Amino acid sequence: MKQAAIDTKDVRATSGPPVLRAEGLSKSYGPITVLTDVTLDIRAGEVHAIIGENGAGKSTLMKLLSGHAAPSGGTMKMAGAQVAFSDAVQAEDAGIVLVHQEILLAPDLSVAQNLFLGRELSRFFAVDDKRMNRRTAEVLARVGCTARPWSRVGDLPLAQRQLVQIARALLDDRKVIILDEPTAMLANDEVDALLDIVRSLRAQGVAVLYISHRLEEVEALADRVTVLRDGKMIGTWPAADLDQRQMAELMVGRELSMLYPPKREPVEAEPALMVEDLSVDHGAIRGTFSVKPGEVLGIGGMIGAGRTEMMEGLMGLRPAQAGAVRVNGKTINKPDVGTMMAAGVVYLTEDRKGKGLLLNEGLGPNLILQALDMINPGLRLDRKKELAATRETVKEYDIRIRSLSIQAGQLSGGNQQKLLLAKVMQANPSVVIIDEPTRGIDIGNKSQIYRFIDDLVRAGKACIVISSELPELVGLSDRVLVMRAGRFAAELTGTDITEQNVVYAAASSGNDTKGRKRA
Amino acid sequence: MSSAEIASLPESEGFKIRWGDLAPFIALGVIILLGTMINSNFMSANNLLNVITRSAFIAIIGVGATFVIATGGLDLSIGSMLAFVVGIMIMAMNALAPALGPWAIPAGAVVALVVGSLCGLLNGLIVTVGRIEPFIVTLGTMGIFRALITYMTDGGSLSIDRSLRSAYRPLYFGDFLGVPYPVIITLVIALLGAFILYRTKYGRRVTAVGSNSDVARFSGVHVGGVRTMAFVIQGFCVAVAAICYVPRLGAATPTTGQLWELQVITAVVIGGTLLRGGKAHIWGTVAGALILEVIANVMVLSDMVSEYLVAAVQGAIIIIAMLAHRFTSSR
Amino acid sequence: MSSAEIASLPESEGFKIRWGDLAPFIALGVIILLGTMINSNFMSANNLLNVITRSAFIAIIGVGATFVIATGGLDLSIGSMLAFVVGIMIMAMNALAPALGPWAIPAGAVVALVVGSLCGLLNGLIVTVGRIEPFIVTLGTMGIFRALITYMTDGGSLSIDRSLRSAYRPLYFGDFLGVPYPVIITLVIALLGAFILYRTKYGRRVTAVGSNSDVARFSGVHVGGVRTMAFVIQGFCVAVAAICYVPRLGAATPTTGQLWELQVITAVVIGGTLLRGGKAHIWGTVAGALILEVIANVMVLSDMVSEYLVAAVQGAIIIIAMLAHRFTSSR
């Protein structure tokens, strides 16, 4: 996978002194224990990968190490001396910085303002914007982010925001840098750039804690691997001793079956969804496409190619006009989420925190929000049905929780994704558009989601999958459309669907997402 | 996780009553206790009935305000809107009285409900279609309604026809099995509000919109519609309060309902509804209205503060009550 | 705007002025145009100077309110706080006058600044340490300050010593090179506010806290401190307004500054600052204060509307102005 990223594996001595040592760390939220007795040491100049299933407690452990949460038990030592961080700032002062799995930036501030928040540079009494912008531009360039230092963060695409977060961690010299799923929102080029950065950090003697569900990255990068399962530590191994399959099995605690289901036979049918000359954001994005029942249509392209915008436009979530939209032969005049859903088309957003889930609501309200009218024919809300649907979903989608009264925001990232998927499926759609289906999903659950999509399509439904993860796109799709700069650049079918072809089509006329016209 | 484990997960329902949600009721209890200690007359049936009956207005309007605030809105026009609706209702009743006799009262009430809902609709449409901050919109309509009632009363007062007065009076002063009608009406409105908020699809959408309007939009919720409807509910509740209000003094004046908006919003917030939206407590609002009314009552009954300082003590008590319930209920 | 265009722009700064940010100034222009058409006297130098001078109060307090609102707070107590500070200042000046003569004026002004800042500190501490909604806290302190001024004036009024009157008067009525002092003070306060907000670390943190307080906290920003400081700045600005206020009216009464909070918040919001925090426009606030004052002035000059309806027309104009600039500036 991620071909470009994987070169010869650099095996390194991992006997440096521990810069940070956790002893018997545990964490509970009220009666719920999410982490028990984790002992771990992190050495200077190593890349230490933490892997585990969704909800295993990886992010929680990282929050403890970086002062974002206080442990319920256990101790931490730096260079032999016991430390306790009362907040993230203390940890940062001690040289430990965490890049969150979720985006944590102030949307109203500029990139540079976010990067330097809390430690602004100043001259006399005034902040020195020039210098901060200059330094921001430098780090942004280093992580391969094309955003400008003065762009408002709230206006940036998710991937760019992720890079900004990483850039923030690189601004000062650190002893320990923790990256919690930094690549989940990135596509190939950015991932490569990031891996290079991690390697150079290691070369400078920085300890990097690295969390990823992309095991190929772990294999390519890590010196040691620690596996967590159900909040417990399974063990730490030199990365050289494990291959991807072994890692996966250690995480899941059982043998894994095939990742991708076998491809289906091509079907002959009228398209389930037909979109003619859709024009989004005043023509910045245009395209015609259709998908048949029993087909998975993959949409590839680089970040910023306009895939998300195209689908949001189709659903009436941003200004758009279409020549024609037909669902199962029926013409839809003015598409919006409601009418599209009634016609059988649903869209699963890539921004699960901002646009997908009500983070401070429980599972039930989130689950049934979209399909309220279908689940409840009258005006009344049937809470029994809601509860039943919630229980059903927790089981069917294997959402790992310890109490049904948990809030969506308290779920681990991967479990949030599953809840979101379950939410759009409540509407019982015939066409499902999924933007980044497995963002932040562990390997065991990935195959589960793939199987889920396969079942769906075999049951005669149609599926559009937008994915920046090439193996996924290739492994799932019956047909792939590749977008470049707001237009469809290529259509691949059958054996033409390969990672190389997608990459080539996505980038062929140069790396020019910048040239894209915006209104 | 095995399915056996899932089945054994605790029921979510039984879990819903949280300590924090009880805070306004506890605060109410404490203030009542205080009142009892300060003046022995406080606990007299008569005094309690007076206070509870009086709180009906703020409570009824508060139910509507809970909807608006839960969607992330705010309505500053409610006090003036009340005055305007009262004015229109009295004019309608007076005009209909010669023809309909006492039936002019229900007819006027219907007029009030329609006018109130329309006023709410106006607010809602300007906010959603015009996409202007509710604060500004309702500050504007506050001025408009207030000016209209001043105009309608010529700056003086507009009283209900004598012939209707005695037939209408019992709606405020009468009771059913000892429970004053305004209290019954408050209960009905609060029950209805709670039903809509907690037991209907619309209620779900209200909290969804208030909690994250983008998520709601992406889930196919018609955000503008939900918001507008909340303002309409608010207008309807104002009209119900107006219907209970007229039999009490029988007149509209330019000062009718002045500054009630602040009282209503305070009641809603004391009740545990978040001003930024997404969380709504109908019964908390009712408790909040009672708290305000009881504090005012206790202030008059107690002999301790100079008349100049009543407002200060009242303000301080509200802050202290909030502080107390913050520090008792915070984990 | 295309990214190509962005790239061709010079350095960052050129980017900051957005079309939407100009909206309040355009609205101001339109309303001035309207005023000119309605009454030929509107454009007279005398009238314009009066209006601009008068708007100083709301503008100065508005600068402080911009800080509070930018952090996601709200201060309803400003009107009463003004009255309270005016009262304390007059008492201080009168007490010092026999000893200090005209020097009692600057001494009293210093007292006012200290008292104002302390009042703001009080609000800020209750909000941040007590973790209570600013709406409730400042509603409470609004009652407290109002009661205190009522107490201080014994329900009547408290006027400044005649001996100080003439020495103090020029601060409102005088001018420097034709520019009235209140206008100069407003400019200084707005410049200072803009500098603090846009050019200092503290200002950065103000918007960060309003935009996302969690992020700010993780970044080592002392969120409570920033919020509290914003309230202190608000208190300071109220005191500055009080210093300009006294020479104009010479007395404090229990109704001084009543409902100014609504005007100030309106000015801030019209100016483009978001009520939810995270975005602040000092100069927009100043324009907003001018807009409100010009509308009131035009209402007085035009003889077209019944006295009763002035408030209605004023409310309608504000809404229409907001609607207009929404629809002209939307993308």
Add this chain to the structure above:
Amino acid sequence: QAQDKQFTIAVSIPAATHGWTGGVVYHAQEAEKQLEAAYPNIDVIVSTASSATAQVSSLEDLSATNELDALVILPFTSEELTGPVEQVASNGTFITVVDRGLADPSIQDLYVAGDNIAVGANTAQWLVEKLGGEGEIVVLRGIPTVIDDERIQGFTEVIDQSDIKILDIQYANWNQDEAFTLMQDYLGKYPNIDAVWANDDDMLLGVIEAVDQAEREDVQYMLGGNGMKQVIEMVKAGDERTPISTPYPPSMIASAMFMTAAQFAGQAPMRGSFKLDAPLITPQNADQFYFPDSPF
């Protein structure tokens, strides 16, 4: 003065925020119509203001944009308006002050005064007589302003000389609702109340409602003030609990306007002070104080 010259008279009064000021606005507007009809060369500009600050602003606006020959003003408060009116007077404008005198009386050319102290004192006098110099009473105050202050002052000065005890005194902001609520609480607090003084007829209506609801027989007298239409009707009808009121007619603004206009109509130059009496309104003389068309 010559008939062909145009005269401008500005009238600055409080906005109609409650009953009495509503009456002021009404009478000012009526007088404006009558004056302009009677004297084509006189232009009357009526301007209302909702606070002292707004009144100062409107004074500035009026004098900046018009050549004012006369200003008729009912000031919000004495102290605050003194300076600004002085400013207007310095341009040679004829100043008529209504109701509340300025802090510096030399500024005003004509003063038509209501006597708020007398309103309180006369009512108190009557009460002392009726109650035989002893008893227990409660008082409702208006909005904390000079008018309210003066009335209360006049009232308490007289009461203090008798054995009547003022049980309680609280603000009800000249608002019917608040008066109703406050009276309910008074009734709950005090088992015996001989009389109530509401200081304003608007509040009196709320008080009566509360007493009626409580069916309290001990309350012998409920008195207001200002001469509101509804209350005069009660007085005329010989109501036992409200047999009197005190006039504080909002029409004084109209009188002031007519007197001011007389300066320019040429017949009668008028200067000096005209103090309106606050005689008791009794069933016998009530007709004189009854204006069925006024909103107040």
